Amino acid sequence: MDNHRIKTTFSLLLLLAVQTAVFAQQPKPKPTPQQIRWHNSEFYLFTHFGPNTFTDKEWGEGTEAEDLFNPTNFDCRQWCRIAKAAGATGIIVTAKHHDGFCLWPSKYSKHTVRESKWKNGKGDVLKEVSKACKEYGLKFGVYISPWDRNHPDYGTEKYNTVFVNMMKEIFTNYGPITELWWDGANGEGPNGKKQVYNWKLFKETVRKLSPNTVVFSDVGPDIRWVGNENGIAGKTNWNTLNIDGFTPGAGAPPTDTLNSGNENGKYWIPAECDVSIRPGWFYHEQEDGKVKSPEQLFELYLKSVGRGATLLLNVPPDRRGMLHSNDSAALMGFKKLRDENFKTNLSLKARGEQHYKGIIYPNNKLVDGNVATAETFPDYHQGVFWIKMKQEEKINCIVLQEAIEKGQQIKKLKISLVNGADPVEEINITTVGRKRIVTFPSKYVSAIRIEIEDAKAAPYLSEVGVYLIDENLVEK
Numbered sequence: 001m002d003n004h005r006i007k008t009t010f011s012l013l014l015l016l017a018v019q020t021a022v023f024a025q026q027p028k029p030k031p032t033p034q035q036i037r038w039h040n041s042e043f044y045l046f047t048h049f050g051p052n053t054f055t056d057k058e059w060g061e062g063t064e065a066e067d068l069f070n071p072t073n074f075d076c077r078q079w080c081r082i083a084k085a086a087g088a089t090g091i092i093v094t095a096k097h098h099d100g101f102c103l104w105p106s107k108y109s110k111h112t113v114r115e116s117k118w119k120n121g122k123g124d125v126l127k128e129v130s131k132a133c134k135e136y137g138l139k140f141g142v143y144i145s146p147w148d149r150n151h152p153d154y155g156t157e158k159y160n161t162v163f164v165n166m167m168k169e170i171f172t173n174y175g176p177i178t179e180l181w182w183d184g185a186n187g188e189g190p191n192g193k194k195q196v197y198n199w200k201l202f203k204e205t206v207r208k209l210s211p212n213t214v215v216f217s218d219v220g221p222d223i224r225w226v227g228n229e230n231g232i233a234g235k236t237n238w239n240t241l242n243i244d245g246f247t248p249g250a251g252a253p254p255t256d257t258l259n260s261g262n263e264n265g266k267y268w269i270p271a272e273c274d275v276s277i278r279p280g281w282f283y284h285e286q287e288d289g290k291v292k293s294p295e296q297l298f299e300l301y302l303k304s305v306g307r308g309a310t311l312l313l314n315v316p317p318d319r320r321g322m323l324h325s326n327d328s329a330a331l332m333g334f335k336k337l338r339d340e341n342f343k344t345n346l347s348l349k350a351r352g353e354q355h356y357k358g359i360i361y362p363n364n365k366l367v368d369g370n371v372a373t374a375e376t377f378p379d380y381h382q383g384v385f386w387i388k389m390k391q392e393e394k395i396n397c398i399v400l401q402e403a404i405e406k407g408q409q410i411k412k413l414k415i416s417l418v419n420g421a422d423p424v425e426e427i428n429i430t431t432v433g434r435k436r437i438v439t440f441p442s443k444y445v446s447a448i449r450i451e452i453e454d455a456k457a458a459p460y461l462s463e464v465g466v467y468l469i470d471e472n473l474v475e476k
Contacts (some may be wrong), residue, residue, distance in 0.1 A: 029240055029268040030407045035222060038179065038214045039270065039434045040405065041139060042305050044090040045083050046274060046314035049125070051101050053319055054284040062149025062190060065114035069101065071321030074118070076129045078322050079215065080136040082315075086331035087338065090139030092181055092312065093129050095170060097143075100150030104174070108165045111150040130174040141179035142170055146197050147186055155193025163197075164205050171209040175176025180206060182217040184225075184249030199247055218252035219243040220269035226309060227258035231275025231300040233309035236430040239408050240265025263411070263456070270433075273304035276314035277327055283316040290324045294333030295473065302475045306399075308433025341469035345369065346393050350466070356383040366464045374403035374462040377452075385450040387464060392419065396442040396474055399465035400450075402432040409459035416449040432461075439474040 018262050021242075031039065043354040051057075051064040053071075083091055103125035105114035126142070126230045133140040146163055153159040171177060182202070188194055212436045214222035224241055226233050238261030246253055254371055261271065277297070279288045297313070304311040315327050347367040356377055365373040367387060377383035395417075402410055417424040424443045429436065448466065452459055 016458060028092050029266065030406070031239070031268045031270070031404060032222075034212050034214050035268060035270065038223065039310070040360075041089040041178075041310060043080075043087045043088055043301070043311045044092065044139065044141070044311050045086075046092050046094075046143070046276075047079060047129075048094045048101065048281040048283075048314055048316045049095070049321075050094060050097050050098055050282070052097065053317065056284055058280055058282060060097065060101070060149065062099045062111070064099060064101070066101070066111060067117045069113065069116045070118045071317070071319060072207070074123070074125075074128070074321030076125070076321070077132045079129070079317065080132045080138055082323050082328050082331060084136045085335065087335045088138070088313070089329075090141055090178060091129065091133055092141030092143055092179060093126065094143040095126055096145055096148070096166070098145050098147045098149055098183070098187070099183055100148035100154075102166070104169065106166055106169055107152060108162050108169070111446060126170065126174045139178035140176070141181060142174070142177050143181035143183065144170065145183040145185060146195065146202075147183065147189075148195075149187070149189060152190060154189030155195050156312050157196075159189075160198040160201060161194055164201060167205055168209060169200070171206075171213075175210060177213050180210075180213050180215045182215065182248060183309065184218045184247075184252065184337060186249050189205075191453055198248075216272055217248035217413055218258065219246045219248055220267065222269065223272050224261075224269045224271045225252070225258055226304075227255035228270040229274060229276070231273045231313070232303045233273055233307040233310060235307060236260045236263060237271060237308045237329060237433060238263050238431060239268055239270040239308065239404065241269040242266050243269065266407070271309040272312050273300070273309045274312040274314065275304075276316070278314075278316065281314055281316065283318045283324070288324060288326055290358065291324075291330050294330055294337050295329060297334040298337045298341075298473055299475065301334075301475075302437050302439065305435060306437030306475075308431060310434060317411060317455070337470075337473065340398075341473060342399075342465075342467060345465045345467060346389065346395065347387055347464055347466040349390055351388045351390070353386040354383065355386060366461055369463070371401060371403075371462045374406070374460040376458045376460045385461070385464070387448040387450070387466065389409035389446050392444050392446050393466070393468075394442055394444050395466050395468050396440055396471065397467040397469045398438045399446065399463070399467065400432045400436045400438070400461065401434065401463040402436075403460035403462040404434050406460045407457070408433055409455040409457050410452055411456060412452070412454035414451045414453055416451070417443050417445045418447045418449060419443075419445050432459075441474065442468065442471060
C-alpha cells in the first residue's frame with residue numbers, strides 16, 4: 001500500500017473514530033420510538049363530527065337533544081377510502097367535544113349515541129371508525145375534550161374519575177389508539193363551575209393503559225400544539241420544549257413559544273399543525289364553496305411538514321355522515337400535486353462529497369435515498385457537504401432531513417447554489433428537524449454546497465433531496 005493510500009485510510013479511520021465518539025456524547029432529549037413513528041406519519045386527517053354537525057354550531061351548549069345526532073347514511077369506510085387515496089396516514093375522530101356528547105355508548109354519560117335516534121340507539125361511531133381504519137391500514141386516533149358542558153359532575157373532583165373512566169372505555173374497547181388528543185379548553189359546566197383538571201392522573205392513566213399511544217395537548221406530554229389553527233409552524237421550529245410549571249389550555253406557554261419551541265428545551269415535544277379544510281371545524285353547508293384548494297393545501301404542507309412538524313387536516317363529515325365531494329376533490333388534487341412535484345429527486349443522480357480540512361471524501365449517504373444512513377463532521381464548523389450534479393439542472397426546491405433519532409442539533413445552515421465556477425444564490429435557514437423543505441425561484445445549478453454554520457452538538461444529516469416543482473407552488 002503506497003503512502004498516499006495509507007494517509008487517506010488513516011484519515012478516514014480517524015474521522016470515523018471521532019464521529020463515533022461525538023455520537024456517544026449526543027445530548028438528550030431525543031424522541032421515543034413512538035414519537036419517531038408519529039413524526040413519520042407526516043399528514044393525517046381530523047374529523048369533527050357530533051351534534052354541532054346538525055345544529056350549525058362550532059361549540060355546542062351541552063343542552064342539545066340527543067335525537068339531533070342522526071346521520072342519514074353514515075359511512076366511515078368512505079372516510080377511510082378517501083383518506084387512503086389522499087395519502088393520509090390516519091384519522092383522528094372527535095369522540096367527545098365540549099358539548100359532552102359521546103360518539104360511543106359510554107357508561108359514564110347519559111348524553112351519547114345510545115340516547116339518540118341513530119340506529120335506534122345501537123350505533124357506535126368509535127367502533128365503526130376503529131374497524132374501518134384497521135381495514136384500510138390507517139392509524140386510529142381519538143380526540144376527547146375534558147370540558148363537558150353536559151355532565152352533572154363537571155366542576156367537582158368526581159368528574160376527574162368520570163373522565164378517566166371514559167378514557168379507559170376508549171382504550172379498552174377501541175384500541176390500538178395511535179394518538180390521543182386532549183383539548184385544553186376549560187369553561188363552565190351545567191352547574192356554572194369550572195373543572196380543575198387532574199392532568200397528572202390523566203397522563204398516568206394513558207401511560208398505564210396504552211404506553212404506545214402518543215398524547216397531544218398544548219404542552220404534550222408527547223406532542224404540542226403549534227400555537228395557531230392556521231396549519232403553520234415556525235420557520236425556526238425546535239422539537240424541544242420546556243413545560244415544567246405549564247398546563248394545557250390557559251396555563252400553556254405563549255403561542256410564539258409553541259410555534260418555535262425552545263432551543264434548549266428539556267423535553268422532546270414536537271409540534272403538530274392542526275387546520276381545517278373549511279373555515280369552520282364542523283360541517284356547515286354554507287361552506288361547501290369555501291373548501292381550500294389543492295394549491296392552498298400544498299402551501300400548508302410546505303409550512304407544516306416542510307418545517308419539521310406534521311399536518312393534521314380537518315375534513316368534517318356532513319349530515320349524511322360522509323365526506324363531501326368538494327372536500328374529497330381537494331384532497332385528491334393535493335395528493336396529485338405532492339406526487340407530481342416530488343416524483344423526481346435529482347440528487348439520486350448526483351455525487352456526494354464531504355470536504356474536511358482540505359481532504360475530499362466521496363460520500364453518497366446524503367443522496368442515496370435511504371434515511372437510515374446519515375453523516376456528520378467531527379468538527380462541523382470546518383466541513384461542508386457538496387452535491388455535484390452530473391449535468392446542469394434547473395431546480396427550485398431542496399429537502400433536508402436531519403437524523404432526529406440522534407436529537408435535533410442544527411441551529412444555522414447555509415445552502416450555496418453554484419453553476420460551474422459561478423455562485424448563483426445563497427440561502428440561509430435555521431432549524432432542519434425531521435424535514436425542511438426550502439423553495440426558491442428556479443435556478444440552473446451544477447452543484448450545491450451545504451455548510452452547517454452553527455449547531456448545539458454534532459449534527460447528523462440523513463438526506464438531501466433536490467427537485468424542480470411547479471413554479472406556482474414555490475413558497476411565497
